[in-house]
Every structure is written in C-alpha cells, then in structure tokens.
Amino acid sequence: MSRLHWLHKVSFSHIHLLVFLLAFSEVSIAQNETGFPQLHVTGFVSAVGGQVTNTQVTSDYAGPLTIKGVECPCYIADWANGGMYADSMSFTPESRAGVQASYRITPEFSLTGQLTSRGTSLTPDLQWAYAALKLNSDLELQVGRKRIPLYYYSDFQDVGVSYPWISPPPEIYGWEATNYNGISMRFNRQFNEININASAFTGSEKVKDSSYQQFYFYQKSNNVNWNNLIGADIEINYDALTFRAVYMQAKVETRIPKDDFNSLAGLKAYGVAINFDIGNFFIISELTQLTRDFSAEDYSYRAPAYSIGMGVRIGSWTPFINLGQYKEISSDKEKYQPQAFRRPSFTLRYDIDSHSDIKIQADTNSDLTNNFSSDSRIVRISYDRVFD
Amino acid sequence: MKIVKWFITLCVVTNTTFAFANIFVITSAKSPLQALNSEQVSALFLGKISSLPGVDVIQLIDQSEAAPPRAVFYQVVTGKTLTQVKNGWMRLVFSGKGAPPIEVSDDASVISKVAANQNLIGYIDEQKLNADVKVLYVVETNSGQIKR
Numbered sequence: 001m002s003r004l005h006w007l008h009k010v011s012f013s014h015i016h017l018l019v020f021l022l023a024f025s026e027v028s029i030a031q032n033e034t035g036f037p038q039l040h041v042t043g044f045v046s047a048v049g050g051q052v053t054n055t056q057v058t059s060d061y062a063g064p065l066t067i068k069g070v071e072c073p074c075y076i077a078d079w080a081n082g083g084m085y086a087d088s089m090s091f092t093p094e095s096r097a098g099v100q101a102s103y104r105i106t107p108e109f110s111l112t113g114q115l116t117s118r119g120t121s122l123t124p125d126l127q128w129a130y131a132a133l134k135l136n137s138d139l140e141l142q143v144g145r146k147r148i149p150l151y152y153y154s155d156f157q158d159v160g161v162s163y164p165w166i167s168p169p170p171e172i173y174g175w176e177a178t179n180y181n182g183i184s185m186r187f188n189r190q191f192n193e194i195n196i197n198a199s200a201f202t203g204s205e206k207v208k209d210s211s212y213q214q215f216y217f218y219q220k221s222n223n224v225n226w227n228n229l230i231g232a233d234i235e236i237n238y239d240a241l242t243f244r245a246v247y248m249q250a251k252v253e254t255r256i257p258k259d260d261f262n263s264l265a266g267l268k269a270y271g272v273a274i275n276f277d278i279g280n281f282f283i284i285s286e287l288t289q290l291t292r293d294f295s296a297e298d299y300s301y302r303a304p305a306y307s308i309g310m311g312v313r314i315g316s317w318t319p320f321i322n323l324g325q326y327k328e329i330s331s332d333k334e335k336y337q338p339q340a341f342r343r344p345s346f347t348l349r350y351d352i353d354s355h356s357d358i359k360i361q362a363d364t365n366s367d368l369t370n371n372f373s374s375d376s377r378i379v380r381i382s383y384d385r386v387f388d
Numbered sequence: 389m390k391i392v393k394w395f396i397t398l399c400v401v402t403n404t405t406f407a408f409a410n411i412f413v414i415t416s417a418k419s420p421l422q423a424l425n426s427e428q429v430s431a432l433f434l435g436k437i438s439s440l441p442g443v444d445v446i447q448l449i450d451q452s453e454a455a456p457p458r459a460v461f462y463q464v465v466t467g468k469t470l471t472q473v474k475n476g477w478m479r480l481v482f483s484g485k486g487a488p489p490i491e492v493s494d495d496a497s498v499i500s501k502v503a504a505n506q507n508l509i510g511y512i513d514e515q516k517l518n519a520d521v522k523v524l525y526v527v528e529t530n531s532g533q534i535k536r
Contacts (some may be wrong), residue, residue: 034447034490034508036502044479100482107445107507112484137439155483162479188437193427193435197485224519237436246531279467294393323391354453354474386478388488 038104043387046160048094048167050077050380052087057374059365068218073374075365077167079174082120082211085378094121094156094167094382102127108134120211123217127158127179140186148180148234149199152244152273154287160384164320164360166345169307171326172271173290176212176252179225180205198234199372204250217256225253226267240278246271252292253261265281266293299332311347313345327368340368356385410514411461411527414499420505424524430466432509434516435477435486449510450489457495462509464527471482493516 016020040098053220057072067074069090070086077083085094105111130144147155153168160166167173182203191197207224207277214222231248252265263321271288285308293300309322328338352358363378413429415421420442424432431437437445451458453470462473480486492498498510503520516525 034449040487042478044478044482098482102487103482104487107447110487114482130484132484133401134445137444142484149483155485156479159478159482162475162482188439189430190428190437190486195431197436257407313469316471351471354471386474388478388481 001009007336015044019157028094035365036104036106038102038107040102041099041387042102044161044385045097045101046158046382046384047091047388048160048380049089050093050166052085052376052378054377055087058367058370060155061370061374063367063374065370067215067373073376075363075376075378076174076215077170077375077378078120079170079212080178081118083118083216084215085325085376085380094380095119098127098158102361104139110372118320128319138187138189142182142184142186143182144183146201146388147178147180148175148205148229148231148248149184149201149286150175150231150246150248150269152275152284154178158357159386161357161386164309164311164318164349165322165345166359166382169286169322169343171305171324171341171343172286173272174212174308174326176210176224177207179204180226180229181367182229183272184240193238193279195237196234197237198232200232202230213254213256217259217261219256220256221337223257226250227253231269240274240276242275242277244248244271244273264296267291268293281310283308283310284311285309294336299330299333299335300330301330301336301338303328316351318347318351320347320349321345322347338369339372342366342368355387356383360381409446410529411457411464411511412514412517413509413511413527414502414517414521415509415523415524416502416504416506417522419499419522421524423457426465429525429527433462433489434466434468434473434479435488440488443507445507447487447505447507448489449501449508450491451498451511452491454491455494457511457513460529461527461529464529 046093052073052075052293054073065072068084075085077085077093083095096116096118098114100114102110102112110132112128112130112270116127117124126145130146130148132140132142134140149155151172153163156162157168157173181205182201184199184201186199205226208219210222210224213224233246235244248269252267254263265351269290271286273286276283287306288336289302289304291300292303303326305326307322307324309320311318311320325342327340330336343363343365345361346362347359350357359382361380365376366372413424421440421450434450439445461471462468462470477488481488492501495512498512499518499521502508502510
C-alpha cells in the first residue's frame, strides 16, 4: 500500500482549485446534468468556539499540570487532530472546512477526493482520494485513501450538520489514525423492508507527528504506523431502527526517536451502534471496546467506551442530552497507568435551513482517574454549514 | 389569483389539511422497472439503496426546495422533514456512500430528464404526466398535511 503514500502530499494549490470548483459547483452541475461525465462538488464548514470555565485542578489530581504547554484543567475534544480547550475562548481546536469533488465518469465508475483544513492545522489534509467501481447491483469496489469506517460517525465526523452534538464523543472517536490507504468492498441491498450495508476493508496508515501522541510527548517528533489493518462492518436498517456492528484489527507501531521509545501493539476494536428515530424523538447509542496488547512488554489494556444520547425535534430546535464514558483497564498498573473519563453534555441545536445550523453545548468532563487533564466544565458554540 | 394565493397562505400559516394532487414516482417508459413499493421509494430517496432489480445504478432526480411537491413528497414517503433528509444525504455523500439526487426546477424538467435516461427516477405532480414516462408508485397526498 506504500505506493499510495504519495496521496498525502498535496500541494496547497489543490485547495484553491477545489474552493474555486465549489464556488462554481451550481454551474458545473447544471452544465453536466444527467449525462456523463458528471462533476459533483460539495463542501462543509464548522466554526466552533469554546472554553473551559473552571480554572483549578481538583485537589486529588496527580497528572501533568500542563498538556501541550497549556495549563490544566483542559479538555481534549479531538484526540486525532490535537484539538484541546483551556480557560480562554478559542476557535482553534475544532473549527474545520472541507471540500469534496466527485467525478463520475460512467454510471459505474467514479473518482472522489476530499481535502480538509483545520484550526489546528491549516495545511489541508487529504482525507479521501479513491476510485470506486460498481461491480453489480449490490457490490462496489473502492481503492485508494479513505476514512477508517471504525465507528458509526467515523466516515463523516467532520460534517457538523449530520449529528446532534458539536462533535462526536471523544470517548469513542479519539484515535491517532483516522484514515487508511487500501482497498474496500461494499455491499448494499434491500431485503423486503430491511436495508443492509456492509463492507470489508484492508490497508495501512502512516501518521507523522500524530497529534494524539503529542498530548503525551509534547514537542517530540513521533511516527505512528497502523499496519495490517483489516476489518468489516455491517449496518442494518429497519424502519426507525438502525443497528451497526464493526470489528477491526491492526498492528500499531509507535516511535519517538528523541526518547528512544519504540513500541508495538496488537490493536483490536469492536463496536455496536443502535439508533432509534421515530417521529420527532431519537436515541443514538454506541458501545465499543478496544484492546492494545503490548506482548513484547508483557502487558495489555482494554478500553470499553460508550455514548448514549436522546433528543427531540421541536420545529427547528433540537435539544439533546448525552452521556459518554471511556475507561481503560490495565493488566499491569506499574507498566501502564489507566485513564478514564466520563462526560454528560447538553446540546441545543437550531436549524437555520436545511443546509446550516447553530449549536450550543455544555459539557462536564470528569477525569475519573485524576491523572490526565483534570475535571473540566466546557461551553461551546458552533455554526455548521454544508454546500451542495 | 389573489384569492387563491391568500387561501394557500392561510392554509400554510394555520397548518390546515387540504387536498393536494397526488405525486407520481416516475421513470422512463423504456425502463425495465414496472412498479415500486413504499419501502423501495423511501429507501431510494433517503439514499439507503442505489439499485433495484434490473437497474444497477439509479440516479435520482429531485425538485428544488422551492418547488411545491418536494416537501409533501418527503413528508408522506419518508416521514421526515427536508432538513432531516438533507442531513442524511450529507452523511452519505461525505462517507462516499452515495451521490445525492440531481435537483431540477419543476415537473417539466423532471419529465424531460427521466424520459431520456432509463437510470433516472423522479417524482412529479400527477397532472403533468405524459406518455414518455411511466408511473412506478403513487404517493397519495389527499390526506397529507402540509408541513411547514
């Protein structure tokens, strides 16, 4: 898969081109209409501002007093991209914009690319770059760079309008790698009233200076490789009920040259999501567990996590409550000190129109193990919009 | 004309139920498809499926948000508001799981596109039907409430 590594290296001019295409997407779609080839350009933007409102760590806090040079208490909202809030208002941690172009050459064959820029990293990242070939009415083969479809919201976790929170729960969506280069096969079919969407995927990912690791090893260069990544998911939709299950495994190699740190872990991840949406009321829930087995160092940990939320749509308003928890269980506390967090939150969403919304959210994050970031209260506001 | 406009405005403002012409889900007269059921129509327009027996790749034709049939169509067929439907499509588009419907401005544009291409499925006001297209499903809107 390493031959696909060049896909990371996209010059800045590409985003200018894509922004230009976005601005004229109405025109290009209108010109192409239903003939082929078709160009479809879409985009999304989320401006998110927030801050931690308490200024003291708890009296029994025994973790680092600063994380990435910022004083605790702090709140890590986005582990993969290094988004963290502290006690002053900031729009940096979670603001983002993306543009996606899909070029459908024939009804069966298409090319798709997506670039995303973030407050934490203005240089655009190539999130997607793949070719898709529909083999028959049920099967589609995709080759290239894609999101790892690990949990329910992974594929579209940057697209704010498509979920009720300001961002998906970091208890579940907190990873050092979010993408991979490889191959996937997707199956989609309707059986009477049941819709089934399933996929199998394999590939690898190299992350240079992972933001996730920099929460622990600040200002130290690191390399994280996810090799031999393989997994499968199935989503079953019946009327108001959606069920999804996923399994993935990979070999995770982490190197921090400055500390002469080298580790190899077998990673396994399982997840189940159950969503229920009837009329104006909905429940979304996800239960996951990951294990990392450092067999050479003779220890392992597993981390069950869950998120459950419910909301009600009242005209353009959607009040929503959620509880998220992440809890590590270590086989050897001398070798690995576990972390755990629990976070109730309340979000109020207002739909401006079918393409945009404003949300406010209040969270209370408990550092249950008192060893990383300490307890914090956070308030956030966001404006989300999609372009199509 | 003015009286009609005022009546419609009054109905919309007061959320009144009133008769509305049925909506026909249509495809090309040359298509191998003969009929669809409500689950198929709903799954197609929510992006849950993108093929049907005999047609591997279906392309949907939608009407613009300002066009009269659109909100009624989605409300009756899927039970969802246009915002919910749009959010669902954005999820699929940015997951690489679907191409959203192509939007056109009115019934006549839907008919001319659908008539010319067997892969297309759209919906129109029943009164606009002609022989170039065939009806796959009838969305009965007589009892439908106009959702604001």
